[in-house]
Amino acid sequence: MYNKLTQEIIDELIKIVGSNNVIYNNFEALEAYSHDEVAEKHYAHMPEAVVKPSSAEEIAQIMKLANKYKIPVTPRGAGSGLSGGAVPVYGGIVLSVEKMNKILEIDKENLVVVVEPGVVTNEINNAVKEYGLFYAGYPMSVETCYIGGNVAENAGGGRAVKYGVTGRYVLGLEVVTPTGDIVHLGGKVMKDVTGYDLIHLMVGSEGTLGIFTKIYLKLMPLPQAKVDLLVLFHDMDTAIKIVPKIMTFGRIIPTSIEFMDDLSFKAACRYLNEKIPFEEAGAMLLIELDGNNKTELEEQYEIIGNLCMENGAIEVYIADNATTSERIWRIRRNIAEAWKQFSPHQSLEDVVVPISEIPTFIKKVREISEKYDIPIPCYGHAGDGNIHATPIKKPELSMEEWHKRLKELLIDLYMIVKELGGTISGEHGIGHKRKDYLPLVLEPQHIEMMRVIKKALDPNLILNPGKII
């Protein structure tokens, strides 16, 4: 149903973006664009060509060309995605926004920053810091990912409890449509109900409905201080019961509430040679608070710390400086790496359940883990119920057996999530990794609505085909 690229089409692409910005007939260079951060090789697919445009106009021309010849186009940010969203499943063209990496405007009066999609998310914060501002979207891969990818995936991350996810900060978009038109949605206004909310249709559309060329982001005043609490509990039940109490009794909304089960933190602590007495713990919470002065934060960590101690915590550690804060966070950040020492084959899942169901979910995961004889450490964002349950292939298991078991295991896992009132992806997206499982959690009418929208905007189905639906 799609056509292959020909030399003639390549020549036309070169005419649009210049020969320096087209990769073709170069296996090694193309290979880098065949995958994202999903480790499993069979999710990768080679593109026929990579193009690196520098403007919305160039992208519009590429899309018109692609429609004319029925060539699939897959937009790509930094390639740090976790659902295969940037993988060119049907080959064709990978459209990399890496050249579009400028911060176009920092508007201090309106607290808005206007950026191109290829800006590394962390760069935005480096640039606005001197004005006492910050961009609150914060995926864990903040130092490598692009803002364009964050918007396409509606990325979440560690600060979502207090600050929400990417979509909350997107005020406007310049988008190239699948048919090659340039359209402007929203802008610097904080309120906008003029017509359908197409901005938030685009946010999280995983590159299937349009290519962002300009992004208007809302900025916030930069908090001046932060403090982290690492809390050890005997079991997950006790740990999770604290989460709503922090907000109701404590009247505090932390920046993050991360949790780790024993499989997760024990692996990370051993890997890091961390000597806090973690062996006796069954669950850990990592709570981060931010604010404008140290005294206020001291009061808050006292309230939360005491609440934890009164409700069965083994120990509360306080990190209010860079040395100790880094020591605490590196446990959370090294879980995946630590398990890679055991086995490089993992399936990083991204399910969401209502917060109170986290302990039940983890108990059920343990049952699944036993049933399939596959370790499944669970960690993630307790403050919003987003759990990175991560099945890991035992080294002695054959790849064939691993894939077979994983497929069945994931169905079991997703069914549990559904029973508990949750869903299968909170922040990584569907891509083609979870596409087959979508009908497990979405009503047929829901999927049909998405299909109709996709068809209306992209009649030739050439923009990032093979994703979501």
Next chain:
Amino acid sequence: MRIIVPIKQVPETSNVKMDPVTGTMIREGVENVVNPLDLYAIETAIRLKEKYGGKIIVISMGPEKAVEAIKEAIAMGCDDGILLSDKKFAGSDTFATSYVLAKAIKQTGDFDLVICGERATDGDTGQVGPGIASFLDLPLSTFTSQILSVENGKITVKRLVEEGYEEIEMMLPAVLTVVKEISDPRLPTLRGKLKAKKMEIPIWDAQKIGAEGQKIGLKGSPTRVVKIFTPKVTREGEKVIVKDEKTLHQAIDKIIDYLIEKELI
């Protein structure tokens, strides 16, 4: 046991940038922390106290905000703190600093051990610990990696030396500077933080410790900073890039050949 732990508050240096023109650190917006190597001295002192009982006094010379560093040490488990702060101390080099710390340590009364970090991560000299020992005229073990025993007024320690380890026995009181492998510093607990918060840290000035005006500050400092520059890295090397399993073995062979050629193995 009475143990004194002198500590220093330093700029947090993991993300620090250097000014390429002046060769100095850009301090703007940089957070201050307890010198990371001092955490090992604090931990060593706490473990000795847990074993033998006693009291740990943390002292630090610096501006008033260095009280944060002292409180962090108390939150970890030290008992008392003293801040040495006086305009007259400003500009002290390692010699004058050692003198001030030694004077203050004497002022605290009898003690058994002074435990210092190996060096501060900002000045990087490692001179203050030995300096204190010499002003107090006490035995010294630098680069201490393990405490083997404390008994009958003597301490036996293992210290890291160029060729390996050395075991030495010293009379108490004595001064130790410790290296990382001696212990793993604990994290401050909520209880510790609350205790530290309530505590008043006394501030001692030059007069209180009986320091002579000629021996402190710039006047008491024989060191003069003439020029700061970034040294050129003169070590030369050859890169062997490994792309796959085949080149990995080639690389290993190449390195082994090199080591044999230089008679290193």
